[in-house]
Amino acid sequence: MHMNNKLITYILMVIAITLITFSVNAQVKVSSGSNSDSESNFELTRSISFENDSKSREISIDIQPGTKRFDVNIKSRVLQGGLTLEIYDENNKKRGFFKIRRQIDSEFDSEVTTGNFNKSITDPSPGEWKVMIIPAKATGEVFIKTYSIL
Amino acid sequence: MKSLLFKLLTGVAIFIFHGRISASEPGTLRGRLLLDSSWDQTIYISHIPTFDDLYTMSSDMIISRTTIDSLGYFEFDISFFPDDINLYRIHISKKGDSAHSIIIGGKDENHLFLLATGNSNIEIEAGKGNSPFRLVRFANDSLNRSFHHITTTVKTADSIASVSETAKRQFVERKLNEELLLLADSTDNLMVALYAIYKSDTDATLRKNPAFLPDFLQRWNNNPNPYLTALARAHPIPQQNNKYWLMAFPIALAILLGFGLGRLKISKKDAVKNLSVQEKRIFEQLKKGASNQEISEEFNIGVSTVKSHVSSILSKLNLKSRKDIIHLN
Numbered sequence: 001m002h003m004n005n006k007l008i009t010y011i012l013m014v015i016a017i018t019l020i021t022f023s024v025n026a027q028v029k030v031s032s033g034s035n036s037d038s039e040s041n042f043e044l045t046r047s048i049s050f051e052n053d054s055k056s057r058e059i060s061i062d063i064q065p066g067t068k069r070f071d072v073n074i075k076s077r078v079l080q081g082g083l084t085l086e087i088y089d090e091n092n093k094k095r096g097f098f099k100i101r102r103q104i105d106s107e108f109d110s111e112v113t114t115g116n117f118n119k120s121i122t123d124p125s126p127g128e129w130k131v132m133i134i135p136a137k138a139t140g141e142v143f144i145k146t147y148s149i150l
Numbered sequence: 151m152k153s154l155l156f157k158l159l160t161g162v163a164i165f166i167f168h169g170r171i172s173a174s175e176p177g178t179l180r181g182r183l184l185l186d187s188s189w190d191q192t193i194y195i196s197h198i199p200t201f202d203d204l205y206t207m208s209s210d211m212i213i214s215r216t217t218i219d220s221l222g223y224f225e226f227d228i229s230f231f232p233d234d235i236n237l238y239r240i241h242i243s244k245k246g247d248s249a250h251s252i253i254i255g256g257k258d259e260n261h262l263f264l265l266a267t268g269n270s271n272i273e274i275e276a277g278k279g280n281s282p283f284r285l286v287r288f289a290n291d292s293l294n295r296s297f298h299h300i301t302t303t304v305k306t307a308d309s310i311a312s313v314s315e316t317a318k319r320q321f322v323e324r325k326l327n328e329e330l331l332l333l334a335d336s337t338d339n340l341m342v343a344l345y346a347i348y349k350s351d352t353d354a355t356l357r358k359n360p361a362f363l364p365d366f367l368q369r370w371n372n373n374p375n376p377y378l379t380a381l382a383r384a385h386p387i388p389q390q391n392n393k394y395w396l397m398a399f400p401i402a403l404a405i406l407l408g409f410g411l412g413r414l415k416i417s418k419k420d421a422v423k424n425l426s427v428q429e430k431r432i433f434e435q436l437k438k439g440a441s442n443q444e445i446s447e448e449f450n451i452g453v454s455t456v457k458s459h460v461s462s463i464l465s466k467l468n469l470k471s472r473k474d475i476i477h478l479n
Contacts, residue, residue, distance in 0.1 A: 073256075077248070093351070093353075096254060096255070097205055098205035098206070098207070098252060098254055099203075099205065099206040099207070099208075100206070100207045100208070100250075100252070101206070101207075101208045102208065102209065102250070103208075103209065103210060111209070111248050111249060111250060112248045112250075113207055113208060113209065113248060113250040113251070114207075114247060114248045114250070114251040114252075115205075115207055115251070115252050115253075115254075116251070116252070116253040116254065116256075116258075117254045117255060118253070118254065118255035118256030118258075118259075119255055119312075120256075120312055121312050122312060122313040122314070123314070123315045123316065125316050
């Protein structure tokens with residue numbers, strides 16, 4: 001009888017702990033659900049390839065009014081020649097800049113040269129950012145990924 | 151047992167004193183990075199010829215490489231570096247990425263800038279931060295501490311600005327620019343000053359304070375330095391100032407000539423006033439082109455007297471002939 005009481009108490013405690021745990025998890029799930037209902041996320045990826053190219057290109061990135069966060073990630077690689085990337089914000093102020101180049105007769109023939117740029121801004125001003133891609137007899141590619149939370 | 155103990159103690163002693171011995175050798179760049187397994191265990195050093203090349207990556211810029219051991223320690227022999235201070239960059243690469251990679255911004259930022267000569271003894275200790283070089287400390291190196299202070303100031307301001315509303319972001323950026331220019335103006339090290347200028351918003355500075363850059367270049371004029379030359383080339387003094395000087399010169403010359411001629415005219419007027427009464431009367435006749443005979447008959451005086459007066463007039467007015475009197479205004 002005494003053992004049965006102990007066993008029942010133990011089982012009840014386990015059930016109670018289990019119920020409490022599930023209810024907490026349910027709350028966390030609901031709150032993340034409500035977050036995703038009130039926000040919109042936009043991800044855009046653009047890729048530009050070039051071969052023995054020296055033609056400059058300008059890529060525009062629109063930031064919509066009400067954007068809460070804006071991330072820009074640029075990855076570039078050259079197998080030959082040179083590549084300059086310049087990043088301008090909506091006020092035409094230069095926010096980033098890098099150059100990569102590779103010579104064919106370099107010691108590491110199988111290597112490429114890569115350049116990456118990352119920027120994250122909270123509450124960005126609406127407008128147009130620009131990425132200037134300036135190849136110099138370059139063979140390679142550029143990937144521009146932007147992520148916006150509205 | 152004793153020999154094993156002896157070997158162990160010797161090993162420990164070498165391990166402890168290795169740092170002390172190496173630290174005293176000039177021409178060494180050493181340090182420790184805290185890397186996770188996603189990073190390759192090779193570190194590279196590149197020479198940066200101008201500040202415009204800070205973010206240029208190319209295999210021909212890499213001048214040395216070494217291995218990072220399992221504890222994160224690395225060491226470069228930099229005794230072959232030139233004697234004057236130059237700018238260098240050390241970088242690491244992600245596993246699977248090219249050795250020649252530059253990552254700017256984000257948690258995987260993979261490089262660090264520093265100043266060095268062939269006699270430098272540089273020690274770097276990286277803290278546990280988001281990126282390998284984020285929390286770096288230069289031990290016993292005031293030059294690189296000042297230099298690195300600029301990097302951390304810019305990154306801190308950028309971090310604050312990135313998470314701020316527009317007005318606050320603009321305020322932070324404006325204050326950062328002011329601080330960098332103040333640093334450039336007050337430091338006694340040219341490379342630190344140049345780095346501060348490079349990291350500032352140069353276009354805004356040129357608009358608001360056009361005299362800053364020419365004054366800066368003038369201040370460091372006696373320091374032949376390729377980094378300074380590159381800055382001067384990138385921001386030549388506007389030709390407009392020279393044009394004004396070119397225009398001002400002939401104007402000044404004209405004024406001086408006019409002044410001079412004016413004074414000449416005045417002195418002749420004064421000289422005429424100083425003629426005697428008779429000389430003035432004869433001067434008036436000479437201006438009309440009268441001959442000595444005509445003057446003699448006009449004033450009822452001898453011709454020789456007229457000649458004497460004419461000679462005196464010419465002498466007082468510093469003129470050579472009667473024709474000069476006729477042409478005198």
